[in-house]
Amino acid sequence: MLERTPAAVRQLASRARRRVRGGTPGPGSGSGTDAPRRRQVVTAFLAATRGGDFEALVSLLHRDVVLHADRQVIPTSEPIVVSxxxxxxxGAMMAMRRARFTGLALLDGAMGLVMAPAGRLRLVLAFEVTDGLITGIEVVAAPERLAALEVAVPE
Known part of the structure; x- marks a missing residue:
């Protein structure tokens, strides 16, 4: 913790409190879906985005899916919410060109996506997956939030 920013430490503490209380899982935890199914859904999301397959993408999303994005994703004064x-x-189709720099990763132990052009982490997508459908997406681009994430290469 000594080499973390105050914002990163607050985020870690918040996640720990949620887990101890047994409360709502954090972004990307995706209760209701096992790890292999989650990986399949996230992989299909990336493939549909890269391929520009709008119908395939819609079929992966729950009709009431909500996307939250840090304001740094598209510089705005407020965070972005799309329902x-x-x-x-x-929105994913508009990011199709960026998808070529995006790959699978474990985000705090849950399958997600990272965008890292030239090997530099720019943003991550954490997914809530329930019953095989994406119910929530959190796009993290704020440097302090990225620093608080544990990002690993999946097996």
Missing amino acids: GAAAVAE
Whole structure:
């Protein structure tokens, strides 16, 4: 903890309190889906985005999916919130060119996506997956939040 920013330590403490209380899982935990199924869904999301397959992407999203994105993703004064399968899929299609720099990763132990052009971590996508559908996506680009994540290469 000594080499973490105050914001990173606050994030770690918040996650630890949630886990101890048994409360709502954090981003990317995806209760209701086993790890192999989660990997399959996240891999399909990346493939549909890279391939520009809007219908395949919509089929992976729960109709009431909600995407939250840090304001650094698209420089704005406020964080971004997008709701609904069609709207989230449209946003993913707009990021199609960036998908070539994106790959699978474990984010705090849960399958997600990282975008790292030239090997430099720019953002991550953490997924909530329930019953085989993506119910939530959190796009993290704020440097202090990225620093608080444990990112690993999946087996």
